[in-house]
Amino acid sequence: MTRPLIAANWKMNGDLALAEAVIAGLAEGGGGGVDVLLCPPFVYLREVARMARQAKVDGLMVGAQNLDYHAHGAFTGEVSAAMVADAGCEYVIVGHSERRALFGESDDDVARKAQAARGAGLAAVVCVGETFAEREAGRTEAVVESQLAPLAGFFAGGGGGGGDGCDFAVAYEPVWAIGSGQSATPGDARAVHELIRRRIAARNPAAANRARVIYGGSVKPGNAAGLFAEPGIDGALVGGASLAARDFLSIIRGGYAD
Ligand code: PGA
Numbered sequence: 011m012t013r014p015l016i017a018a019n020w021k022m023n024g025d026l027a028l029a030e031a032v033i034a035g036l037a038e039g040g041g042g043g044v045d046v047l048l049c050p051p052f053v054y055l056r057e058v059a060r061m062a063r064q065a066k067v068d069g070l071m072v073g074a075q076n077l078d079y080h081a082h083g084a085f086t087g088e089v090s091a092a093m094v095a096d097a098g099c100e101y102v103i104v105g106h107s108e109r110r111a112l113f114g115e116s117d118d119d120v121a122r123k124a125q126a127a128r129g130a131g132l133a134a135v136v137c138v139g140e141t142f143a144e145r146e147a148g149r150t151e152a153v154v155e156s157q158l159a160p161l162a163g164f165f166a167g168g169g170g171g172g173g174d175g176c177d178f179a180v181a182y183e184p185v186w187a188i189g190s191g192q193s194a195t196p197g198d199a200r201a202v203h204e205l206i207r208r209r210i211a212a213r214n215p216a217a218a219n220r221a222r223v224i225y226g227g228s229v230k231p232g233n234a235a236g237l238f239a240e241p242g243i244d245g246a247l248v249g250g251a252s253l254a255a256r257d258f259l260s261i262i263r264g265g266y267a268d
Contacts, residue, residue, distance in 0.1 A: 012176065012220055012222060012244070013043060013044060013045050013069065014043075014044050014045065014222070014224075014238065014244055014245040015044070015045045015046075015047060015179055015222045015224055015244060015245035016044050016045070016046050016047070016224075016245050016246050016248065016261060016262050017046075017047035017048075017049060017073070017101075017103075017135060017181075017224065017245070017246070017247045017248065018032070018046075018047065018048050018049060018248055018252030018258055019049050019075060019103060019106070019226070019247055019248065019249050019252065020048075020049060020050050020051065020075075020249075020252060020253065021075070021108070021249060022051060023051075023253050024050055024051070024054070024253060025054070026054060026057060026058070026061075028050075028253065028255065029048060029050060029054065029057075029058045029061055030061065031255035032048065032255045032258055032259065033048075033061050033062060033065045033067065033070070034065075035255055035256075035259045036065065036067045036070060036259070036262075037065045037066075037067050039259065039263065042262060042263055043069075044069060044245070044262055045069040045070075045071065045245075046067070046069055046070050046071070046262060047071045047072070047073050047101050047135075048062065048070070048071070048072050048073070049072070049073045049074065049075050049101070049103055050072075051075070052074060052075075052089055052097075055072060055074060055094070055097040055098065055099055056097040056098055058072050059072040059097060059098025059099060060098065063098070071099075071100045071101055072098060072099050072100065072101070073094075073099050073100065073101030073102050073103060073132075073133075073135070074089070074094040074097075074099055074101075074102045074103070075102075075103050075106065076089075076102070076103065076104070076106070076109060076123075077089055077090060077091045077093075077094050077102050077104070077123055077126060077127065077132075078090055078091075078123075078126075079091070079119070079122040079123045079125070079126040080126075081126075090126070090130075091123075091126040091127050091129060091130035091132055092130045094127075094130065094132060095130045095131055095132055099132060100132065100133060101132060101133045101134070101135060102123075102127045102132050102133075102134055102135070103134075103135045103137065103181075103247075104120055104123040104124050104127065104134050104135070104136050104137070105117075105119075105120035105123065105124075105136050105137045105138065105157070106137045106183070107137060107139055107183060107185045107188060108188075111185075117156065117157050117159070117160045118160050120136065120137075120157070120160070120161070121160035121161050121163070121164055124136050124161060124164045124178065125163075125164055128164070128167070128168075128177055128178075132177075133176075133177045133178055133179070134164075134177070134178045134179075135178070135179045135180075135181050135224070135247065136161060136164075136178060136179070136180050136181065137180075137181045137183050137226070137247070138154050138157040138158060138180065138181070138182060138183070138206070139153075139154070139157075139181075139182055139183040139184045139185050139187075139188075139226075139227070140153040140154060140184055140185060140186075141153075141185045141186060142185065142186035145184065145186065150184075150202065151202070151205055154182070154202055154205060154206065155205070155209065158180075158206065158209045162213050164178070165178075165209070165210045165213040165214050165217060166213040166214050167214075168210075168214050168217040168221070176217055176220035176221045176222070178217075178221055179221060179222040179223070179224055179244075179245075180206050180210070180221065180222075180223050180224070181223075181224050181225070181226045181247040182199060182202050182203055182206060182223065182224070182225055182226070183225070183226035183227050183247060184202075184227050185227075186227075187226075187227025187228050188226065188227045188228070188249065189228070189249060189250060190227075190228055191228050192228055193225075193227050193228040193229060193230075193233050193237070194225070194227060196236050196237050196239065196240035196243065197240070199225045199237065199240065199243055200240045200241065200242050200243060203223045203225070203240075203242040203243055204242055206223050207221075207223055207242065222244035222245055223242065223243070223244055224243070224244055224245040224246055224247055225237055225243050225245075225246055225247070226246060226247030226248065226249070228250075229246040229247075229248045229251060229261060230251045230257065230261070231251065231257050231260040231261055231264055234246065234260075234261040234264055235264050246261065248261060
């Protein structure tokens, strides 16, 4: 397995003081052999990327929470992949369930965004996951498969780009677990992670070995270690618990202490 990836998705929260607290904590205690990704709102990206470079913490990276797949043009309020890269980012989250549910992003849009990220030299964290009703109906695997299907070309073309030898990660985020306080059990998550890795492998065996499949949905200091101990869970995408530096650092250290 490549190094674990622990990503902070601040959503529309946080400020530069939060970034400063997290980065100072990492600089003091070290990242513990983990790659750490901070995804603040767009307006903070350039400054947080500068702070991260200055801190010289091994494995610390900055990413955006979204992008527009067009290269440029009359798309008021949108930000392109090249602009995200220009701000100093190495990563971008695409297809978060809030983008899908609240802003109408389709599976095809998500695949286009992932390709646009690659085109600008950014690694994408592609999010997939089922709703509660879909899980109750026994459709988890089918839903995740249908979300992954348009990404087949993206997976096939993957490789080599990122610093870790792979230019994407997939985040399994069951929608019912996001912000609910109720995470998936390590065993339930593992089954879906295995499915995701098989789908990547069908397109690109080398990328499947390197790509990180991370879990998101109510990851907290108290449950991180149990999730991370599960084979095939290569890290986490953390929302609420990434908004308190102490909690986020505790997830990083508790889960994968060196
Ligand atoms: P949560 O959010 O950790 O607050 O559940 C995770 C996410 O939406 O990425």
